[in-house]
Amino acid sequence: MLKAEKIESGYAESKVLFGLDLEIPDKSVASLIGRNGMGKTTTVRTLMGMLPLQAGSITFDGQVVNGFRPHKMARLGCGLVPEGRHVFPSLTVYENLYATARNDHQGPWSLDTVYELFPRLHERRNQSARTLSGGEQQMLAIGRALMTNPRLLILDEATEGLAPVIRQEIWACLRRLKEQGQTILLIDKNLKEMHDFVDRHYMIEKGRIVWRGSSDELMAQPELVDQYLGV
Template sequence: MVSQDLAEPILSLDGVETCYGQSQVLFGVSFAIQPGEMVTLMGRNGMGKTTSVRSIMGLTMARAGSIKFMGEEIRGLAAYRIAQRGIGLVPEGRQIFPNLTVRENLVATAVSRDGGEWTLERVYELFPRLAERATSMGNQLSGGEQQMLAVGRALMTNPRLLILDEATEGLAPLIRQEIWNCLARLKQSGLSVMVIDKNVGALIKVADRHFMIERGKVVWSGLSAELTGNTEVQHRYLGV
């Protein structure tokens, strides 16, 4: 993990407010991610996690506040321009292309970026199962295989920041473990990562810092060491 005192955040949100029509969901969300850091955004359902992701990605426009990526203000930019700047998204529900093969899914949005190391071969090395299913259609894959494909597709954009929304939701325990192992390898590679998931035990092991969101505001943040064994925080904000 890079020292927070030495580096400018790769992503920072300051006072972000977002609405769906007349219904306000985010009420001043603020947090930052340092280069090479893996963080989590956790909270009960409906508290604003996915809306925060949609606001970052420009899929739902924030009406107030600042969202900076690599020092540049991105609030107000079109979603495709934000993606072009180097944020890769593994969306909730995976959203792979069902009528393309595994290989076609991976190369469809591939980007060659300066310093980028992600190629088809490297994704297959990370997820050997995708190499085995390279000619299978997206809709022929299991849920776990689809999640691997969604992660691999995001990596093929050679992102500077990877965001995973509901990283292991609905997956079998063995597949969940494979995703956690993948995230550990990505962290070791120095990639900045933000993860949304409900598996507190696994997240504490793999992530550096954690942000708890409740009713559209970040209400607690701390290092993994501070969250480990903190049953009060876990129960108050996660219900565990």
């Protein structure tokens, strides 16, 4: 579905990605893992058109999307749950969800199905987003992305900083999405939760993919975890 080949990107004069390769087949789950500052979020921003592509090529469903802006990537079917959630604080839960709904109503996700996935959002549908807990805001951020009916859902640190019980609830919802055939790119630090969830891991170090493989292959090489993921 999505393929990045030898992409380079960064901020002004500071290059962060150096020939990064990444491929996510349809109906699969991939992870991008690595220590902080290695280029994970920069990769997401480049794929979504939030940062200019300096070199290389990005294709989505066979179409070259080099230079596409975020709104165009969203229309193609890329939904993003950004790091830090970034919900609209002055809008209600309902208004946050409605704001990103597809106009053509194509796809499985609607207010009813998002509320079914996250009943707490239905309970708080008339509250402003600023009154929600961090976990509830994360549910809202995921629900808002789903309302675009994405073919590819990208989640940047979707469980970071949440209480354990809320993290488990988020993981349960993500597993439901996988069972329904949702294609996912995930950035997260919890290798235990990702073990039976992710089909293929991509390990990033200083803007390059240094290893790729399955969860079983990763767990069989603890030296990789220490070298590239250890603090």
